[in-house]
Amino acid sequence: MTYFIDRRPNAKHKSAVNRQRFLERYRKHIKRSVEEAVNRRSITDMERGEKVSIPTKDISEPVFQHGPGGAREIVSPGNKEFLAGDKIQRPPGQGGGSGAGEGSASNQGEGTDEFAFTLSREEFLEFVFDGLELPHLQRKPLKSLQEIKMVRAGLARDGVPARISITRSMREAYARRIAMRAPIKRALREAQQALETEERKDPVLRNPARITELKAEIERLEKRIEAVPFIDTYDLRYHQLAAQPQPSSQAVMFCVMDVSGSMTQNHKDIAKRFFLLLYLFLEKHYEKVELVFVRHHTAAREVSEEEFFYSRETGGTIVSSALTLVKKIIDKRYPPEQWNLYVAQASDGDNWDDDSNVCRDLLIKQLMPQLQYYAYVEITPHDHQSLWQEYETVAARFPEQFAMRQIIDAGDIYPVFRELFKRRLSQQH
Template sequence: MSREEFLDFVFDGLELPHLERKALVDLDEVRPVRAGVSKEGVPARINIVRSMREAQARRIAMRAPIRRALREATQALDEEERKDPVLRNPARIAELKAEIERLERRLKAVPFIDTYDLRYNNLIDQPQPSSKAVMFCVMDVSGSMTQAHKDIAKRFFLLLYLFLERNYEKVELVFVRHHTAAKEVDEEEFFYSRETGGTIVSSALTMVDEIIESRYPPGQWNLYVAQASDGDNWDDDSITCRELLVERLMPRLQYFTYVEITPHAHQALWEEYERVEAEYAERFAMRQIVDAGDIYPVFRELFKRRIAST
């Protein structure tokens, strides 16, 4: 089995929930659309109907004065030939016959279609709504997160990273680590830094909110958050987390997923998040991971393809 086939198998049936087409954000995301006709273009875009209509209008316009002159000359010839032979003017008759022949040649010389008649379908590039998304990866690196807990969190986010890279071309990732303070970091620091400290989870949620405000307008981006923690939090900060989610983040997010890495009973953070889940059942999901064997089943449960409602 090749790497591509393996990844196809691993991520089969998974998707980013509630991904929507958003407002115009990428001018390079365009499709050609019809925009009337033009007098210039390539042969493949010739509008036959319009070209024939233009040709017919031109033929009518060019032939009308010739036909009128031909009709007048024919009428004059007929009148001249009906005269008494004594009164006929042979020179005049010859002149009229020559004029009639000249006019008939002019009529035949009018082309059926001319390059001037050609019309082409005009195509313009129209910006399209974008399916661009941003995934915020939020990881707890506080002192209560043992090395084993951090390794599980990193494996979960690595799986998420591979999934997004494999299945979506226009997804940005924002990495946020936190203990008592949150920090936006690059990919390498997110996975390999050994920084640690106390725990204030709301610092990370506040940072996510600030980044959305400054860089990712909800009208233009699909917003996702994946958070991993052991559930240990400072004093009443869990209440602050719930308030941030309900008042600031959830109204703008497509989906929020929380994994709690602990074999022990849940603490205040989980209980507050349960209240959020009750209010945003379709767009908020939380699962517990006890050991490394739970990572893939939990990941599949969080990102399984939803059946579209009719």
């Protein structure tokens, strides 16, 4: 008998599976609480967890109980008062109630609190970005720096226990046992037949020494058969892993923000919060997404993440300068056949005369044929200006790739973000 003992230590957080099952079961209630928390807190405070409450009535478990009518017998331990056949009166109505309503206080000062627990940062962000994705993310052809995936590449006699092939090892052991026992079993059958033939002879012709010799030989052969091991190190086979190049789904997101003088400080704060939410979303769900930050007024510059969010530079407004810079960066560093290209632009819609037409032509003729998706948010409570009107022409030409929404105040950031990046049923990979 062979015993296989798993000596690996138990993993930490052994209740993690139960916690995930709980989060999945009450996803609707938790998601509603998370959305309320997002509307309540600042976008800059999105990275911490959240305390979530679920009404007690919503976590009650179903129970089975006897219906009215019918005859049933009950054995109650410790009964010293009743005998078989006695009838038991029901308890008084005022004493059989369930007390105060759940989640509220009764006139006796008693009640039941809502069930509350705390979501971690990862769990909170998971619910915040649930159902969102980068639209039209595609696998791109292999490039010089290939994405490598380890795949199985046959079997080998050497390896680590974690990659042992149980089925193949047992098959090898079975074949070895058959091969090693076959000649011994053949010799055993011949010895048993010879012994049977010798014992059937007439006692006068029987050779006692030969019988003793055959019995000893049979015993020796049976021991040899039992000595063949069930499994041997020679039988073990291990899965081999080989590096296989994979099509890359790498992407780059261009964050384009208007910092001109027409953008008030409130407009800039809303734009920064929108891009911060986008940054958290990409950091949470995509490991291989690069970010390019572009600020523009009359001129556009590629800046660092810190400068993008905290620089106070300002000026006039020429939106086409930012689009031209994005095009130059794509041509220089991000070939469309190797990268998924995304652009998110935030502006108040103000632009110099005749430049909106230039932006429209740049998008239709040069940028949109190369991009997977373009998201434009206009931060203004007023009527739309020429830039929005020209962008409507672009949206009509590229309805699946170009989306535009208006943000009036900070409360619109999260709903607009979810609308722009919601999961599409026709998503192609």
